[in-house]
Amino acid sequence: MYGNEGSQTHWGEMSGSVIYLDGSLFPSNRINDAFIVVDTQGYADVPVRYENQLVGYTNQQGRLLIPWVTSHYPAKVEIDPLALPPDVDISGVETRLAVKEGSGTLASFAIKKVRSANIALRNSSGEALRVGTWITDETSGNTTISGYDGLVYFAHLGIHNRLSFTQEDGRRCHVQFSLPEQQFMPARIGPLTCQSDNQG
Structure with missing residues (x-):
């Protein structure tokens, strides 16, 4: 601004960029080449490299x-999964992207909220399940093996769950349990004593 009282000239200048991509708006310094928007599915404060x-x-x-x-x-873009809560599953933490000059792209990381649980299992006699017993989640078909004290871990569980396995005497049996709709940490379930399938 310059000039005498009652007769002044004003001018201004701005330099920078405004990016709108996939529903998000970003102010920025001037972008001279290309840009990437990283997406972590709504999870905040995730470090990006x-x-x-x-x-x-x-x-x-x-x-x-x-x-x-x-x-x-083809630059490498990665996120630090240690900043994510324990109740999520992520398919990958890095990707490589090549962007055209004067344009941008979205680097989206598939992060999914899951229900998980550590479950203590007992055979029909009330004894801890033998180490190395194969356990099946009947809903998803996922399998795992039991550890010490009959402990097993499953992710991708539902609200209502049924696990089945063959115990030491050859009988097939199952346990059932429910999880809350919302959970932050893996649930601790049991000990659960299995019911032989021939008992209904």
């Missing part, structure tokens, strides 16, 4: 803009 360098943390919508991407180069 670009070419092994920490570039920031996802916002409250689980998004982060990387505005200085080199175009046409």
Whole structure:
């Protein structure tokens, strides 16, 4: 602004970029080449690295803009899963993306909330299940083996669950249990004593 009282000239100048991608709006310094928006499915404060360098943390919508991407180069983008809660399953923590000059892309990481539980199992006599017994989740078909003191771990469980296994005497038996709709930590269930299938 300059000039005398009653006769002044005003001017202003702005430089930068505004990015809108997949429903998210980001103000930024001027983007001269390309950009990437990282998506962690709504999980905030997840560390993000670009070419092994920490570039920031996802916002409250689980998004982060990387505005200085080199175009046409398959750069590595990764997230730190240690910042995620224990009740999620993630299929991968890094990806490589090549972006065209003057454009951007979305790096979306598949993060899914799951129900999980540590379950203590007992045979029909009330004794801890033998180490190495195969256990099947009848809903998902997933299997695992029992550890010491009859302990087993399952993820991807439902609200109502039924596990089955063959105990030492050759009889097939099962246990049933329920989980809450919302849980933050893996549940601790049991000990549960199995019921032989021929008992109904």
